[in-house]
Amino acid sequence: MENQDISLPLEEQTEEFVVNIGPQHPSTHGVLRLEATLDGETIKDILPHLGYIHRGIEKMTESLGYKQSIYLTSRMDYLSAHINNQACSLAVEKALQVEVPERAKAIRIIMAELQRLTSHELWWGSCAMDIGAVTPFFLGFRDRERILEIFEANTGNRLTMNYITPGGVMQDVLPSFVSDLKTLLVKVKGYLAEYDTLITGNIIFQRRLQGVGVLPKEMAISLGCTGPTARASGVSCDVRKYHPYDGYEKLEFKEILNDGCDSWARYLVRMEEMRESIYIIEQLLDNLPEGEYRAKMKGVIKLPAGEYYQRVETARGELGVYIVSDGTNKPYRMKFRTPCYSNLAAVKPINVGAKIGDLMASMATIDLVIPDIDR
Amino acid sequence: MKTVLRYLQEVALAFRSLWSGLRLTLYFFTHPRKEIITEQYPENRTTSINIPERFAGEVVLTHDENNEHKCTACTLCEMACPNGTIKIISAQVETEDGKKKKVLDKWVYNLGMCTFCAQCIDACPQNAITMKNSFELSVYNRSDLIKTLNKPGSKLKEKS
Numbered sequence: 001m002e003n004q005d006i007s008l009p010l011e012e013q014t015e016e017f018v019v020n021i022g023p024q025h026p027s028t029h030g031v032l033r034l035e036a037t038l039d040g041e042t043i044k045d046i047l048p049h050l051g052y053i054h055r056g057i058e059k060m061t062e063s064l065g066y067k068q069s070i071y072l073t074s075r076m077d078y079l080s081a082h083i084n085n086q087a088c089s090l091a092v093e094k095a096l097q098v099e100v101p102e103r104a105k106a107i108r109i110i111m112a113e114l115q116r117l118t119s120h121e122l123w124w125g126s127c128a129m130d131i132g133a134v135t136p137f138f139l140g141f142r143d144r145e146r147i148l149e150i151f152e153a154n155t156g157n158r159l160t161m162n163y164i165t166p167g168g169v170m171q172d173v174l175p176s177f178v179s180d181l182k183t184l185l186v187k188v189k190g191y192l193a194e195y196d197t198l199i200t201g202n203i204i205f206q207r208r209l210q211g212v213g214v215l216p217k218e219m220a221i222s223l224g225c226t227g228p229t230a231r232a233s234g235v236s237c238d239v240r241k242y243h244p245y246d247g248y249e250k251l252e253f254k255e256i257l258n259d260g261c262d263s264w265a266r267y268l269v270r271m272e273e274m275r276e277s278i279y280i281i282e283q284l285l286d287n288l289p290e291g292e293y294r295a296k297m298k299g300v301i302k303l304p305a306g307e308y309y310q311r312v313e314t315a316r317g318e319l320g321v322y323i324v325s326d327g328t329n330k331p332y333r334m335k336f337r338t339p340c341y342s343n344l345a346a347v348k349p350i351n352v353g354a355k356i357g358d359l360m361a362s363m364a365t366i367d368l369v370i371p372d373i374d375r
Numbered sequence: 376m377k378t379v380l381r382y383l384q385e386v387a388l389a390f391r392s393l394w395s396g397l398r399l400t401l402y403f404f405t406h407p408r409k410e411i412i413t414e415q416y417p418e419n420r421t422t423s424i425n426i427p428e429r430f431a432g433e434v435v436l437t438h439d440e441n442n443e444h445k446c447t448a449c450t451l452c453e454m455a456c457p458n459g460t461i462k463i464i465s466a467q468v469e470t471e472d473g474k475k476k477k478v479l480d481k482w483v484y485n486l487g488m489c490t491f492c493a494q495c496i497d498a499c500p501q502n503a504i505t506m507k508n509s510f511e512l513s514v515y516n517r518s519d520l521i522k523t524l525n526k527p528g529s530k531l532k533e534k535s
Contacts, residue, residue, distance in 0.1 A: 064457050067455070067494060068455070068456075068457035071457055072457075142412050145412070149427075152427050152429075152430055153428075153429060154429065155429070156429040156430055156431035156491070156493060156506060157430075157491060160490070160492075162492040162493065162494070165497075170493060174429075197396060197399050198396045198399055198400075199396070202392050202393065203392045204389065204392075204393070299451065299498060
């Protein structure tokens with residue numbers, strides 16, 4: 001605006017113009033359209049347009065049974081499919097007051113933390129690619145592949161597993177599960193050291209992120225940000241700590257907090273969360289409980305009439321599942337409070353006033369998954 | 376003077392951090408056989424490819440050596456399927472003692488609509504169906520995706 005003063009000579013005057021970033025833009029990681037109003041290179045306003053990948057999952061659940069609608073939740077945040085299934089299953093179990101066997105709980109936590117690892121590894125690759133480094137993208141995918149192999153061998157699918165089900169898990173894990181994981185975790189630790197040598201220690205990368213996309217603590221709370229995005233602003237919001245589910249209360253782990261508030265802090269929080277996930281899995285591996293992997297459930301689940309809410313911590317933040325039941329075998333209403341939708345709200349305030357080049361950097365560290373926004 | 380020194384220090388640090396990253400890249404470049412992650416897919420499809428036993432490729436109705444299956448046409452899988460992938464067509468047959476009995480006529484499976492969620496396998500009380508780990512499922516005609524899973528001439532396995 002400063003150059004739009006008409007008293008200036010004509011050649012020094014500027015005017016605002018609108019640039020559409022997306023819906024087919026590589027750095028939005030999906031079909032999200034950002035309508036950016038620019039003055040030169042300075043961002044004046046950002047308006048996100050949603051709905052390009054709206055599939056009506058919430059409405060579809062109303063015509064499917066409870067077991068059937070859980071498979072749809074894998075398609076919301078496809079990078080944390082296990083955790084989405086877990087959220088839904090927990091809500092159903094809460095309504096029916098089913099006791100899940102200890103072994104199933106342990107398998108669920110291991111799978112959820114592995115899922116967090118895959119998600120953060122993919123994020124690391126794509127984050128570095130948004131900044132301009134290409135190799136990390138391949139390295140991120142290489143390492144994710146090793147974990148996906150474990151998923152494939154144990155659950156039968158790689159991306160949308162539908163493995164966690166009301167009452168436990170679909171199948172017992174393979175006998176070689178524990179030894180496979182132990183060799184995997186050694187590998188993953190090596191990969192994390194590689195990540196640090198390649199990217200974390202790189203001055204150019206650090207300068208691209210430090211002081212960019214500052215999200216103050218108050219703003220993070222008022223926008224409803226959760227997950228690593230909020231924790232990098234110093235907001236303590238880990239659902240695994242505050243509302244433990246599936247036996248997280250028995251485990252020892254730190255909630256990673258950082259007061260940096262900028263993109264660099266968000267990067268560091270995610271890197272540290274990967275190490276914390278490994279630590280959680282290691283605690284469970286040595287004493288994986290024996291016994292049943294699934295509690296007996298009826299073929300067609302009917303919830304007693306009422307309202308049920310369950311929250312879990314996905315790789316991106318807090319996922320809430322709200323079920324309204326009228327006593328039949330189909331939900332009357334199922335509402336998902338997804339983490340990316342509220343984290344998307346942070347895109348405008350942290351970027352207004354910044355340069356357009358930094359938009360990609362701060363978008364990358366917020367780590368949006370677009371199907372999770374639209375559902 | 377101090378700012379110039381700090382600037383030079385920063386430049387030196389930048390080069391050092393760049394070098395430490397590039398050294399790793401160089402290591403991978405000079406050791407191409409250390410960890411081969413590329414799958415030579417069409418070439419290795421009969422040799423080294425590793426498809427896990429549990430991989431959910433397609434639904435199959437298991438038949439034993441006498442061409443007998445275990446499906447009683449109870450349609451629980453049809454009800455468990457979220458997409459309407461499965462159609463069980465059953466026929467009424469009269470047994471010797473005059474009772475009417477439902478037997479399986481056609482087990483129709485639409486592969487094009489299947490999401491491989493394995494809910495049907497979970498629902499089957501007879502364990503008649505399983506997931507096969509086949510993965511090359513593409514066909515030229517869309518109608519080829521609609522398969523009849525029970526083999527011609529197969530019948531229900533008698534309980535011993």
